[in-house]
Amino acid sequence: QQQVKQSPQSLIVQKGGISIINCAYENTAFDYFPWYQQFPGKGPALLIAIRPDVSEKKEGRFTISFNKSAKQFSLHIMDSQPGDSATYFCAASMMGRQLTFGSGTQLTVLP
Amino acid sequence: NAGVTQTPKFQVLKTGQSMTLQCAQDMNHEYMSWYRQDPGMGLRLIHYSVGAGITDQGEVPNGYNVSRSTTEDFPLRLLSAAPSQTSVYFCASSLQGGYGYTFGSGTRLTVV
Numbered sequence: 001q002q003q004v005k006q007s008p009q010s011l012i013v014q015k016g017g018i019s020i021i022n023c024a025y026e027n028t029a030f031d032y033f034p035w036y037q038q039f040p041g042k043g044p045a046l047l048i049a050i051r052p053d054v055s056e057k058k059e060g061r062f063t064i065s066f067n068k069s070a071k072q073f074s075l076h077i078m079d080s081q082p083g084d085s086a087t088y089f090c091a092a093s094m095m096g097r098q099l100t101f102g103s104g105t106q107l108t109v110l111p
Numbered sequence: 112n113a114g115v116t117q118t119p120k121f122q123v124l125k126t127g128q129s130m131t132l133q134c135a136q137d138m139n140h141e142y143m144s145w146y147r148q149d150p151g152m153g154l155r156l157i158h159y160s161v162g163a164g165i166t167d168q169g170e171v172p173n174g175y176n177v178s179r180s181t182t183e184d185f186p187l188r189l190l191s192a193a194p195s196q197t198s199v200y201f202c203a204s205s206l207q208g209g210y211g212y213t214f215g216s217g218t219r220l221t222v223v
Contacts, residue, residue, distance in 0.1 A: 004153075006153070032210060034210075034211075036214075042216055043215050043216050043217050044214050046211055046213075049210075089153060093208070093209025093210070094209070095208075096208030096209050097208055098144060098156050098159050098209055099156070099212060101146075102153055103151055103153040104151075
């Protein structure tokens, strides 16, 4: 059973545009929602994370929007750059337990 | 400070062979995990450990064994390799369970 569903599978955006990746979860006990960024040949790296008592968190050009009632959260990348081209994973965990990952989104930002 | 170190980076095995994927961290993290990454399936948890001497199964544990004799090391053993175990394997560690995991650079395993 896939507890975290991620879409789209791939995304192509022009430089300077906004990239939006969406995730939905099923388990209301999840209390931590991170996003990871992965470049080819590298391991995933923590990008930004949010807890369900906050509706939005912004770090530079990256913003997480969180909708607790809809059980959805999304990553917005403003002013997307070619260097942002990577695979992005959403994830969720509860009470400090192990992460459950979404299936990933391959983002390509065209110059 | 090397972070999480995985060896080898690449490995080709024949069906039925056994091997150990090594993982070491120098951050004194209590939590360590092994994930496998397959196209379109994200990262799936194989085994994890919450401290030396304590391990537990994740989502896809069959065909894999782990042990944790020290805080630093968390090796993953493939008992009898199968083509279905062809994947990229990632080790990760964290000070606080699901929060803020640091990943290694991965081991790409091919079973023929």
